[in-house]
Amino acid sequence: MNHDANLAFVVRTTDAVEILKWYVLCALEKECMAPAGAQLICKFREDRYTAYAGCHRYDQSAINLLLANAYHYNISNYISRLGKEGVKINRFAADHLTESDFDCTK
Template sequence: MFVSAISSDHFGNFLQMYNLLKRHWPKQKVLLYSLDLSDTQIEKLKEDENIEIRKFNYKKYPKYVENWAEYRFKAVILAEAIREFPNIWWTDSHNRWLEPKPLATFYEEIAKCQGDVDCDKKSSIMMFVNSTHSNYAVLTEGLLDYFPTFNIDTLKYNDKGLQLSAAFVYLARTQFTLEILKWHTLCALEEKCMNPPNAKLKCDSTPEWDKYAGCFRYDQSSLNLLMFNSFRNHNHYFMDVGKVTRTYDHY
């Protein structure tokens, strides 16, 4: 199941992203969570039988989950969806999967790796987009109060500590995935974990490698640190699934 979530100002972004998916997989189902879509927008989406729309239920969670700029909703939705579906592809509406690797090929590579002692990609969570900076560059220290790590220096460089985008993630329902999502969701529900003191999205400088850029990536920083703590090397959960780009416009 492909899963995404949008607010009303990302309606056009989702349609463009979905049309690309539909071009490659005409019958692919997509579960879309509405953060605040209008009735008109929802009715428009319902014209396509392969789009299932659910309104995100804020009442189940602390009030600060409603602050979209902290991206807590993404962790919560992943936790909800993995209970229902054994395999999930999370995709932000900004993603443009232009030239996808066939899904059958991806699954074959994952399966083959499980039985190969020399294969280092045995994670049931896979990420696909290079954020072009280290984990350290966007690591607001308050997150370490909740998820301490074994070696800060390793987080500073691209050989093992590269930050990967949380905008496009594959998850299979395994004990490992459930354990990661447990802590990721708890972080989202704890006010100062996914929004540490002094955290902000806009950086003071361009994020690079061994210098803190004065910014934070919220759910992306949380998920990356949990994955890094499990493998100590991002290459264990970083795979190629074809050409993926991103638009930064909202429409």
């Protein structure tokens, strides 16, 4: 099963750093991120969530495999269940935020 990666919220933990390390290393190797014969077009069958669709989503495929292997294919450990619509992002200016609000060393 391949989950799309249109939003990723990653908390800086030892596990997250380890997974992201391998993700970056994969991105540096063409055969890892874009293996020979990989194609973007998917051919979904009746059960699109458990049957392989013959496609490769490059960065999405890599992160899905890393997460699945790290968490023994238990998606509840790495996929959010936020309802049918998932996450909704409202973009607006926030005048009260400063650069220090985004500092990861707190």
